[in-house]
Amino acid sequence: CGKYNKILKSDDVDKKYAAALSYYEKEEYDKAGALLEDLMPLLKGRSEYERANFLYAYTKFYQHLYLESSFHFTSFGQTFPRSQYAEEAAFMNARSLTNESPSYNLDQQSTAQAMSALQEFMRRYPQSKYMAEANKVYDELSGKVEVKAFNSAKQYYKLTNYDPQYYKAAVVALENFRKSYPSSVYNEEAAYLRIDAQYNYAKESIESKQQERFAEVVTFYQAFIDAYPKSKFSRSAEQIYEATQQELEKLKKSQTVTATTTTNQ
């Protein structure tokens, strides 16, 4: 430790740099990082500058300081676009951001950043040896965003027992999900929940609006059964469909009754 402090205070650039490299080799990243940070302004314009920059970003990565490592890998790529390490730096930036991405029910700002960093990487280095991993990570991240969106939409459906005004909210939110993620695996469930929510929404509505809103249930059901003929929800969906038909018939009858009464008058 005494040796380290001595080196840290020393003004000898070469000795300091050598020590930084040796600490890096020994996986003592906090010490290597501190030395490199000190050296960086003094190495500017010297041949070691490029590698020092690159390793400095790595020391942050290994210390799990992913926001910092992302920042330093990015600035490395901007300062040395032609470097042999540029490709690795671009990938490591994406990986740093990926590690920052939290679980799906929290703010996904880091996830979005990681995804755009990966896209940028894949566009720029299509032949990269990291391509397979990049693709895998990207799929994981986009899956997470999808789960978040589906759960948020489903949340409105969950609250419908508490307050019927959530039925309409669920219909709108589930429809938004379907539009944003047309190929999601959750679309089947979303489509079914939408039928159920719309049916209950129509049922809770005032009579003058019911006709139109039940008709919408029929549209939703038909779209559902066309898209997922063998769905595990088809039995329940069918029941809702049948109930809807009955409601529509009832409405028709009462309308004819009112119509006849008005004509009789």
Place this chain on the structure above:
Amino acid sequence: AQIRIGLGSGNSATIDYANPRKYEIGGITVSGAKFLDPNTLISLTGLRVGDEIEVPGDAISKAIQKLWDQGILGGVDVRATKIEGDKIFLDFFLTERPRLSRFDFSGTTKSQAEDLQKKISLNKGRVVTDDLLSSTRTTVQKFFQEKGYLNTQVVIRQTPDSIIANSVALEIKVDKGEKVRIGELDIVRLRNGQVMEDEGNLFSRLWGDDEAFTEGKLKRQLKKTKEKKLYKVFTSSKFQKSEFENDKKLLIEFYNKEGYRDAAVISDSVYTISDDRIGIKLVVDEGNRYFYRSISWNGNYLYNDAVLARILGLGKGDVYNKEELDKRLNYNPSGSDITSLYMDDGYLFFQIEPVEVAVEGDSIDIEMRISEGSQAKINSVSISGNTKTSDHVILRELRTLPGQNFSRANLIRSQRELSNLGYFDPEKIGMNPVPNPENGTVDIQYSVEERPNDQITLSGGWGGGLGAVGTVGLVLNNFSMRKAKDWKEWRPVPSGDGQRLALNIQANGKRYQSYSLSFTEPWLGGRRPNSLTVSLSKSVQRFNEYDEFGQLRDANIDISGASVNLGRRLKWPDDYFTLSNSISYFRYNMSNGASIFRGYSEADKIKDANNVSFITSFARNSIDNPTYTRSGSSIGLNVTFTPPYSLFKDGSNSFQWIEFHKWMLDASWFHSLSGDGKLVLNTRAHFGYIGTYSKDGVIGPFERFKLGGSGLGGGSFIVATDYIGLRGYEDESITPNAAGGIAFNKYVAELRYPISLNPAATVFVLGFAEAGNNFGSYREYDPFKLYRSVGLGARVFMAAFGLLGFDYGWGLDTVPGRPGSNGGQFHFIIGQQIR
């Protein structure tokens, strides 16, 4: 940096600036660098041999910019040394400058030097350029001028540093000079070219011509620019240019508010009186005072003119005040406004523009041009910034639902709900409606900023009757039971699902121990806001005291209890109401009870007692912000009752099964009194009483009231007793018999003013007047026989510790039999108290 292509090299290659041409880079060289590595510099340019570039063009200027950005060079020239066919050979001619090795300040204090270091952009290793030196000089000078040293001189001396090659050390010499204060401030008022004078007569100033402002009133509008006067001890009277500019704007704003629409500062001069005094002379042309003559409405289809005029509340003869008009049109925090009339009904695209159609003399005609637009429906709702709290915890609190009409009132209600969760910084809850006019919808984006809200208490205290008491407390307000299974989610505790876990241990060796644990899930099952709370508690208290015959008696009381509470939100009478029911069971094991509940000799017979009670509480809470409340009210009725054993077990009141019913009513109202909403009046009223079911039933020693002091049960704290504060009197001093009273009332009026609204530490001061009494029997009850007190205090709310407070109260009435328990009393307050 310059690009000199084809110059200086003597080469015959010519470059036509009018016609950029593409070349391939044949070679790159660096010249003029003595200390820097050429290869690194080339790599920094981003150019490589074999690249195709346009000359003249972007690529070379970018390369220069990149080298320049490193901040290590004094100059960069690019020359084309050779052009062979379509190949170009570039040379970067660099001028090196010395680097900065270190810098020191002289003539400043240490802390000033530290502050300056943050402001100036001198980093070690940076190249020292003339530009850097002059910007440093300006920054330092400005820094001291803002502090009132208007005559600050700054000199920077460079000395070559021998330790590192090609480097210099800087010495920044500061001569602050005298601190300059404002000696005179003179405001000259012009009206129609005439200089106005202050009326000499006090009467005419107070009652007479209210159109004229005195010079003193105008000077008060300048918030940061003040004269130095002997009696003004706390006034800084520094001269700060930026504040002065701002103050001039404030002065004009003041005039505008009073109807002087044309008021303007026509000249201001700052002159030197002496080395440390300057004078300021402002000349203001007041112009005319304007009034509304008529207000007409145009483009309104949904509401007629009369409705709009009533909401606006301005009309003929009122003083023309643009600020007030804008408030009533757009956003009025303390009342209604035209925009919210529309916006609460989905008319998001609503616009209103007041146009002055005629100005004649001092009269203004206004036409309100309205564009109502169409109703917007909410499409999607999103949240950002929740780095700890799960989406569903936030989503379930929001009142803006997809598919609904947009409503500004719902948006504000959502903000209140988020703020009341306590997980987020209430001053930083963002709501951003993003309209999509093409399909008539709006997306709402909420943004939050998490703040720490777990509380840890570690304290050692001296409680009168008990000696030293140690407390370990932990309250996790945003706990997650679900995540507790996964060790990775412990950061440092599993959080984000909005559950509450509280754990408290208090002990002083063998004499007193208390343990409690409670857990709350606010949305049981996640589908309805039905809360479930489970609590467990155990406490042991041992006494050995001399009784009235001088005999040492041991006594102890052990209490174990459990309770389950179910609460729900109501939609009727309105959706601020909540109802909760709980059932609790307590078992008391006692010996020599009379030593504990002194003055209640029956207690000696009680060996063990069971208390099964049902508690119902019905409450309404509409306060806007729990930390510093500005508006809203909270009212609660709390009823506790046990089964009426005595009705079917004749007359036996052995306390084996305790019976009582207890009623508590608490009401609290908040009103902001000042325009900015900071000065708040809080009025409270509290009542409580205990009764039995049978006519001759005896009320036991448990659950009685003790009044006085901070209400924390400081002195000889006994479990199963209700402590209620009354400042200005000693703790528990207003207690009719030793076991406690059976009915109490208390009224409080408190004025609060915030010192800091910073969420890390909210601080406010208060002044109070309160009155209360505690009665031993219903016969004695008299709502107007009260012990009164007045006093002052302060509260500090820190996220990690909760609310801490300190009050000084003066009890105005003597308590019979307890001399000295009124008068001046200090009270420490821990935690938010209901009563």
